[in-house]
Amino acid sequence: MSGHDTNPVGWEQARELAYAAGRAAAGPAEPVALPAADGRTLAEPLRALTDLPAFPTSSIDGWAVRGPKPWRPVGRVLAGHVAPPLTDDGTCVEIATGAMVPSGAEALVRIEASTVDADGRVSGEPKVGPVPEWRLPGEEAHKGEELLPVGTPVDPAVIGVAATCGYESLTVFAAPRAGLLVFGDELLTGGTPGAGRVRDALGPQVPGWLRRYGATVDPAAVAGPVQDTLEAHLTAVRGALAHADLVCTTGGTMHGPVDHLHPTLTELGAEYIVNTVAVRPGFPMLLARVPGPDGRPRFLAGLPGNPQSAVIALITLVAPLLAGLQGRPAPTLPTVEVSAPVRGRGGDTHLALARLDHDGRSATPVGHVGSAMLRGLSNAHGFVVVRPGTEASAGDLVPFLPLPLTTGERR
Template sequence: MDDSAELFSVTSPRKALQELLQLLSPPTLPEETVPLAASLGRYLARDIIAPEQVPPFTRSTMDGYAIRSRDTFGASGSNPVYLELVGKVSMGEAARIEVGAGQAAAIATGGMMPPGADAVLMIEYTDLVDETTLEAIRPVGPGENIIGAGKDIERGETLLAAGARLRPQELGAMAALGITKVSVRRPVKVGILSTGDEIVDIDERPGPGRIRDINQYSLAAATRETGAEARSLGICPDEAAQLETSILRGIEECELVLVSGGSSVGVADLTPRVINSLGEPGVLVHGLAVKPGKPTILALVRDTPVFGLPGHAISTLDIFRLVVAPVIRFLFSGKEDATGPEPTVRARIGRNIASVAGRVDRHRVVLRHDNGQLWAEPLLGKSGLISLMVKAEGVAVIPLEAEGVSRGDELEVELI
């Protein structure tokens, strides 16, 4: 029996991922210091400790009037309270007026609260009787519509933990603290190797039986989306010695290696045999209980994760989302993330779809709204169709235990 056929058996994506992560130790990636503006998508190397408090002063969270809350108790539309308007708090300046009993000062959102005031009455609940008289038709409680100094972020607080990936909101929070430079991890290096006698680079015109190297470019883009660095290992023909040399080069230069193509069971598919010969433990899983993407390989060679991905473009990107991206995140942060952060919605499937219990089926869909319901319409076609990648807005997931779905059934849809 062929060695690759002996290796081939299916495992659920989650179980396969856990099997690999249990054996994997995240590398200690070197630190880099980058400007805050260049840190988006990077992974923190150190905790971010707040050097000061936010806000630095008690401020208003609404447009209105700074008042003493007790002066408004009992106010209503039929029984208004009248306050003396003593001035206005200018934005960007310290409050120069003091609010006494029965008084009010105009204030904008973000303005510094003047001494004496303990609340802000929203402008919607007031009326100017004249230049110095304000009518209040609603009571406010102490602390209403204001935020105290340091109530958002306290000085010395751990704002962000090492290993966190920086999003726009994290950059905004650090900007509020005056942090201009950030210590981040050097990107995980991902080597990408395309295999197959039929593959040519995209600047060549394919001859008979040849195709351009789609996966090198789509996988590189998907890799960069995770915050990692994509490194091309080129195109390798279906020849064992060259394949071994290329994979070993990737293991030496990178923290993770992707081999596109050559994972199916067949005479010309050398990838599983070569990977398994490179060192212990070698191939951990060959075959996922998922469609498309069944002939996927998860391996560990010399403490480096090596993935054998299907050659079909859609299958390759699906498997990347399912098992490769979580491993990249683990290499950055040391934290298991089997599900990933991909946004999902619930939608009704637009047609009957057959499935098999014990296998996760993933179908490209377009989304539409109809009478307040979100529908997912499957795109028909085989996993090798390039056009499906471009047309799809999501992936409808038929779970492992289901034996198909009927039109109108609600499914989880991963947005892509």
């Protein structure tokens, strides 16, 4: 098997390798209707199709006036209508917010700042100040201007901008399809643990992490526990790769008596991108490239069986891989101040679970952080990154690897 190197890769290099592999295999671009584009990634720049606004637009309800007051009303213009020009001094038209300002208008007067006399003539004072009462064409963007670059994640705000411009659809990268295989005869899928067996905690949670990183996960693509035999592993992995761009597996990443993942990858002609990472917890993780029948590679991410280690492997290798597959920029890490000491792990990177303060500038390590524990993970916002050969003292600035939390983020 190509690349079967058991020397651990540095944590930062592993992330770079995973991202590069994904970026080289990014799926084809496709047009998607605006409502369905949420969560996808722009494969083409979003450009203004016309000036924004496309015409002078009133910001108030009031009067568009020309010449000295008092003004004689000569009509009304509502939003969605073309305004006839104002050609005579001393005239005005009633105007609604969002309506087209007629050519020839010299000012707008708010309805609350105006009066109408017995003869129906309007008086009032236009607002004086730096903010005009109407928006000029091109004030927000000019036709052809790039509003958002390739690689921008599409969210409701992006969809709103596209709709404002007049788009019906967006050209986006294909969403990666992901699957999950859970390995381990010792795992229970229901009930409480006991009698030498433990409850599977990864099958229920990993699909949620994958979706937060932009993958689609069909419930049918989650399977296990897979029997601890080479034949069962081969059958399960082949079947999963037939329908997914990425398959994550849990457990079996070492070389124990029932660890069949490495022999399975050899049988499939896979190539290691990363085979173990110099990080604690979670070092026995891997990422492999598997030849696909259509000429595009598939990927297999081997996550350790211990739950926290599996999540570390997922955000170390799978997150940058999925960013690359979607054409997004490589993930970058913010810097935070640690509020308490965090020990190093010798020549390995140490990822220590931590909570952020209310402004996101400092991080406090949490308890219950064993590689088999999930209690600490459930109370954390991510991981403090302590680089090899270093320790973190209270007050030090260090990188922070955030978890992809969504609505209801932990406080």
